Amino acid sequence: MSASSRSPWPRVAMKxxxxxxxxxxxxxxxxxxxxxxxxxxxxxxxxGADSVALLxxxxxxxxxxxxxxxxxxxxxxxxxxxxxxDARFCQRLADGLGxxxxxxxxxxxxxxPSEAEARAxxxxxxxxxxxxxxxxxxWTGHQLDDVAETLLMRLGRGSGTAGLSAPRPIQDMADxxxxxxxxxxxxxxxxxxxxxxxxxxxxxxDQSNQSSRFLRNRVxxxxxxxxxxxxxxxxxxxxxxxxxxxxxxxxALDAWLDEIGPIDALGRLSLHTLQDRPVxxxxxALRRWLLLxxxxxDLSRQGFENLLAMAQEGRTRRFSLGRSGFVRIRRGWLFFExxxxx
Numbered sequence: 001m002s003a004s005s006r007s008p009w010p011r012v013a014m015k016x017x018x019x020x021x022x023x024x025x026x027x028x029x030x031x032x033x034x035x036x037x038x039x040x041x042x043x044x045x046x047x048g049a050d051s052v053a054l055l056x057x058x059x060x061x062x063x064x065x066x067x068x069x070x071x072x073x074x075x076x077x078x079x080x081x082x083x084x085x086d087a088r089f090c091q092r093l094a095d096g097l098g099x100x101x102x103x104x105x106x107x108x109x110x111x112x113p114s115e116a117e118a119r120a121x122x123x124x125x126x127x128x129x130x131x132x133x134x135x136x137x138x139w140t141g142h143q144l145d146d147v148a149e150t151l152l153m154r155l156g157r158g159s160g161t162a163g164l165s166a167p168r169p170i171q172d173m174a175d176x177x178x179x180x181x182x183x184x185x186x187x188x189x190x191x192x193x194x195x196x197x198x199x200x201x202x203x204x205x206d207q208s209n210q211s212s213r214f215l216r217n218r219v220x221x222x223x224x225x226x227x228x229x230x231x232x233x234x235x236x237x238x239x240x241x242x243x244x245x246x247x248x249x250x251x252a253l254d255a256w257l258d259e260i261g262p263i264d265a266l267g268r269l270s271l272h273t274l275q276d277r278p279v280x281x282x283x284x285a286l287r288r289w290l291l292l293x294x295x296x297x298d299l300s301r302q303g304f305e306n307l308l309a310m311a312q313e314g315r316t317r318r319f320s321l322g323r324s325g326f327v328r329i330r331r332g333w334l335f336f337e338x339x340x341x342x
Contacts, residue, residue: 007096008200009056015199016053017060020187025057026169029183033062040068040100040135044126045093047073047086047204049193050141052093054184056201058139059097069099070133074125076106076118079208086204102129115214127178136178142167143184143192148239149219152227158301160283165247188236257284267292269334271314282312286334293336297321 022030045051073090075083094101104125126138154163171180228235262273262285269289274282290296310317311334319327326337
């Protein structure tokens with residue numbers, strides 16, 4: 001008898017799938033998964049309720065793919081014995097379901113990392129795991145509460161439609177190959193936890209999620225409850241709807257920019273093509289042009305606004321991007337110029 005046949009996890013997975021059916025998952029992700037090829041799926045699992053539920057639902061709802069599920073767990077090594085216990089829990093979960101287990105540890109990381117540092121290290125591990133298995137998709141357990149938290153955090157930072165419409169159910173990555181899939185975005189965290197508990201499942205609680213040091217934790221524990229109490233409707237569900245509508249607007253702006261085609265084969269931005277267009281189109285075109293540059297420099301928000309104003313003005317100008325070079329505006333074109341060699 002195999003370890004997986006003796007484990008309670010397959011039974012838990014099937015019971016959870018009865019409560020959270022495919023109809024409860026994001027329809028775009030389900031449609032994509034139903035037509036998937038044979039490549040492995042990388043599933044990011046921290047040991048928390050959301051990621052554990054995600055793995056169980058993929059195992060139950062897409063049974064033919066069970067031998068190609070890869071549980072990927074990253075140990076940040078900042079919680080001592082608790083971090084090690086998380087990794088052991090995930091190893092037992094993988095063994096119980098009979099799926100591949102991949103783990104990574106943060107080597108030489110800071111003792112007290114920021115949210116951004118921890119996220120970057122985790123993403124690097126997931127990307128390395130994806131390439132090792134020649135996979136294209138990385139699945140994550142983001143849910144509706146994450147959407148509301150992200151929306152409020154980015155509102156405070158002054159984000160546009162692209163930032164406010166994250167996290168997306170399907171996110172195409174910059175490499176043009178990989179994707180992030182988030183099928184739980186229609187579900188509240190409390191719904192997932194209740195269903196997982198009712199199915200007999202367990203998970204690990206990360207005590208650092210209670211710390212007021214991190215912005216997301218403060219938004220989750222302090223701001224969201226006040227926001228919900230102040231509203232006469234489900235504010236978190238409303239945030240989910242707002243995210244979807246903003247994503248539609250964001251896609252429409254991208255499509256409009258594609259139709260205009262302001263960047264030529266030489267990588268120059270045509271200012272004449274953008275003439276009389278709304279400032280949102282100018283802004284998006286300039287950002288797209290900057291992303292195409294090998295080294296666009298470290299442009300601040302105010303620096304971007306200054307460059308945008310210069311582009312709209314259209315006069316012959318040169319704008320420094322630091323040591324990487326210059327933006328040159330001349331004869332209706334905006335283009336990159338290498339620094340002259342001394």
